[in-house]
Amino acid sequence: MVFLPRFYFTLVTAILLALASTNLSGSMTASLVVTMLLTGAVLTDVVFIPSEALHVKRNVPPILRQSQPFTVELTLFNQAERRITFEVVDSPPSDFTGSAKIITRRLPAHREIMQTYTLKSFRRGVFDFGAIFYRVTGPLGLIQRQGRIDLPQRVQVLPDLAGEDSRDLQLALAGALHTGRRKSLQRGEGSEFESLREHQRDDDFRHIDWKASAKRGKLISRQYETERDQRLMIMLDFGRLMSPKIGPYRKLDYAINASVHLAQIALHKGDLVGYALFNDELRAFAEPKKGQAQMSHFVRNLILIQPSRFESDYTAVFHHVMRRCSRRTLIICFTDLSDSESARSLLQAALPLRPRHLPVIITVSNSEILAVTRNEPENEFEVYRHVAAMEIWNEYQRTLRGLRSRGVQTVSVPAQDLSTATINEYLQIKETARL
Secondary structure, eight states: OEEOHHHHHHHHHHHHHHHHTTTSTTHHHHHHHHHHHHHHHHHHHHHHSOTTOEEEEEEOOSEEETTOOEEEEEEEEEOSSSOEEEEEEOOOOTTSBSOOOOEEEEEOTTOEEEEEEEEBOSSOEEEEEOOEEEEEEOTTSSEEEEEEEOOOEEEEEEOOOOHHHHHHHHHHHHSEEETTEEEOOOTTOSSEEEEEEEOOTTSOGGGBOHHHHHHHTSOEEEEEEOOOSOEEEEEEEOSGGGOOEETTEEHHHHHHHHHHHHHHHHHHTTOEEEEEEESSSEEEEEEEEOSHHHHHHHHHHHHHOOOOSSOOOHHHHHHHHHHHOOSOOEEEEEEOOOSHHHHHHHHHHHGGGTTTSEEEEEEEOOHHHHHHHHSOOOSHHHHHHHHHHHHHHHHHHHHHHHHHHTTOEEEEEOGGGHHHHHHHHHHHHHHTTOO
């Protein structure tokens, strides 16, 4: 039971009346009558508050998208024989942004209403909604009866594929993607013969089919398309270095979103896609395959992984991938190069992949460090920050140059451009037939 302000106001009034009438005859009787009336009112509220008066149903989508707001619907039904006044509050997962507002309403007997509130989650994973707590107010407004309704419900938060990333994905599936802008697929790109057609002014003269031109009496060009059935291995590092946050997400979240987009496009292009998820050891592995089932397994494995405190073991993981991938494979590894020791370990592990495979290292550049190097320091503290940032940035650039000089391709872009840059790199490799 919870006593409401009206009860305390009545109680204080009764005490003040009793004190004011202490010198009057019959004051004791008056005080006793007031006390009995207050007690009777409280008992009346206790008796007439219906137990289990409220029935609640919660409706929330079982599959959610990271950072995308969603609506929770609460359906409230008055099971009592009279009108009730109540307060209801839900118990969403603590990791969700937003809170379940306290709903205060009056509801006639055997009537139903629906209330909604909005939440979002910046974390992936599996989360549980808890019980719904409510209070029903007595007819005199002096006390409330508390209760809870257990409504356990589990939801999954998948990687974010909305907004700009979704637009880029649609453009890429429609044709090609370069720096986030749509362009028509250039005729003659790729290396797999598709068809013959009449030569056009912007066609490459190297693609003219002279035999066909002689037969038809006009210039005929060969049209090519990118090869299919090539192999792509997506390697995703979720070790210690992938835990720093950039904006609302961690580095790992940006890498996950980019890897999902990449897998979708590669499967759409007819390629085989595999994946390896690792930190200090290999945690999940799948050889390159086609089909939506492969995509579903990949996304399911991505839901629960979170950055760990362990150092990533590149040597063991790359050796496993090289042993399992006998055919030439495009190996795209999402990782971080901010630590020089880890970068050297990555370089040593990636070199044996060449020349059989084509390794590409995708990393998020530290835009905050770069911003500090470009700002003019104005005091001693900023001078220290500027010098420290320059050392970090120069070491990072040396690591990139070291990888490129050994034949390992690298892509280093700000976090918000990671998906676009990754898709561009994949499409460019396909179009130039480097795989």
